[in-house]
Amino acid sequence: MLTGTVVNYYTHCQRQCWLFYHNLNLEDNSEDVRIGKVLHELKKQGKEEIALDGIKLDKLTAEYVTEIKKSDADLAAAKAQLEFYLVVLHDKGIIRKGRLECLEKNKQSKSVHTLMLTEGEIEERKVQYRQIEEFLNRELPPPPIRKPICKKCAYYEYCFI
Ligand code: SF4
Secondary structure (H helix, E strand, C coil): CCCHHHHHHHHHCHHHHHHHHCCCCCCCCCHHHHHHHHHHHHHHHHCCCEEECCEEECEECCCEEEEEECCCCCHHHHHHHHHHHHHHHHCCCCCCEEEEEEECCCCCCEEEEEECCCHHHHHHHHHHHHHHHHHHCCCCCCCCCCCHHHHHCCCHHHHHC
């Protein structure tokens, strides 16, 4: 089943997406993952996370669905994840705008991005989600392509060593 995280990874790196989806979870102690885990714990303690039919929302108000990220390092992937939530909610008759809050590393500030989807864009995303599902059904992942983000990736050794 498609999730917001899978859509995020697909945008970030298709190979990572395939490996994650097929449960090739590698233990990762990188700083990025550690910060992510801490943020997840904080969210849990704040009891703001809302689980709804397979999607987990950081915050849901009358106007916005809010997704909180530890940085804006991959804004496109974070936005793709948030759009997925908007589409799922839309199909339940819950129409919202998206709000992405990125906490800046070593700073007190955060950047905030808002987005909304038209009906046409929602249909386009659904076509894309079906393509992602087909991609995930492939027997093998795509080959690794070295890029700057690889250095911080949990699959680095699996891909390149
Ligand atoms: S190491 Fe690079 S190619 Fe391999 S899964 Fe991670 S981001 Fe993708």
